[in-house]
Amino acid sequence: MKIRVLLPIVVDIFNEEVKQEFRNYFPETTEIEVCHLDYGPASVEGEYDEALCVPNMLEKAIQAEKDGCDGVISLCGADPAVKPAREVLNIPIVGAGEASMLYATLLAKSFSIVTVLPNVVSMVENVSKMLGVDSKLNSIRYVNIPVLELVDKEKMETSLLEEMVLAIEQDKAHALILGCTGMMGVASILQEKLKERGYEVPVIDPSFAAAKLLENLIAMNIKQSRLTYMTPTKKMYKQRER
Template sequence: MKFRVILPTIVDTFNEEVQVEFAHYVDDATEVQVRHLDYGPASVEGEYDEALCVPNLLEKAIEAQNEGCDGVISLCFADPGVKAAREVVNIPVVGAGESSMLFASMLARSFSVVTVLPNVIPMIENVSKTLGVQSKLASIRYVNIPVLDLVDKEKMKEALFAEMVKALVDDKAHALVLGCTGMTGVASELQDQLREHGYDVPVIDPSFAAATILKGLIAMRVKQSRLTYMAPTEKARTFR
């Protein structure tokens, strides 16, 4: 099994960390390839950034299929380009946002997402609506830390824990989702910390969730429905 993780960013800040993290999510028989964009935004923190990242992300998805990959992950919580990529490739494509919300909605009657900035809240709401789980979304909270500053893990964990407790107490969430794929390697620690404070709830890592969903789809030998994601019509198109 071989799948490609596409980071919708032109910087390689998280490439090595993602490669190391994904090695924990798969077995030795699975090859994970991490790629970032050739052109687009440095991070996705709004609709403008998302629009800028999609063209090259689609090119990268097509490239992955042509190079023999079995599936693709768009590694951003806003799931940029996922629906479009499903139209143009014949291998399964999954997003981190949809994958983690599916797990959270299965494990609890309500969940909250804790993300980076208020700019991305509408995007996360859109993912929940498209997925059909908006009725279970208790709240979206944010730590007010830009994506590229998430390299300070201690600052991130402290801010996440504070907002998670507020989500559980004030918003009545029964599960929690990390709302950015830059929040790697901290879900289990935060889950344990919450349990020590009396909150025995799941904390979902979006990268781990996406890897698990994609592995399952590949193993089941299924992909997106062509009745939903119809192949693009033949016509002239120009790219960069």
């Protein structure tokens, strides 16, 4: 099995960490490729950023299929380019946001998401609405840490724990989702710390969720429905000259 993980950003500061994390998610025989963008935003923290990352995300997804990949992951809680990519790909592509929400709805009657900034709240909420699970989404909280500053793991972990406790106590969340794929390597730690406080609830890592969902789709030999994601009609597409 060969999969490609697409980061919707032009910087490579997360590439190696992502590759190491995903090595833990898949069998040893799986070939894992991590790819950042050639052009677009440095991080996705709003609708404008998402719009800028989509063109190259689509190009990278199409190239992944041409290179023989069995599946693609859009590694962002807002799932950029997932839906349009499903129209042009004949391999499955999943988004980290949708994958984590699907798992949360299986495990609890309600869930909350803790993300990075207030700028992304509406984007994450839109994913829940398109997925049809918004009735179970009790709240979206944020730690007020920009994506590129999530490399400070101690600060991130402390802030996440504080907001997660509030989500449980005030928002009545029964499951919790890390609302940014830059929040790697802390889900199990936070889950244990919440348990120590008396809250035995699942804490879902969106990267891990996307990986296992994609693995299952590939194993089942299924992909997006052509009745939902119809192949684009043939027409001229003009690209910007570079």
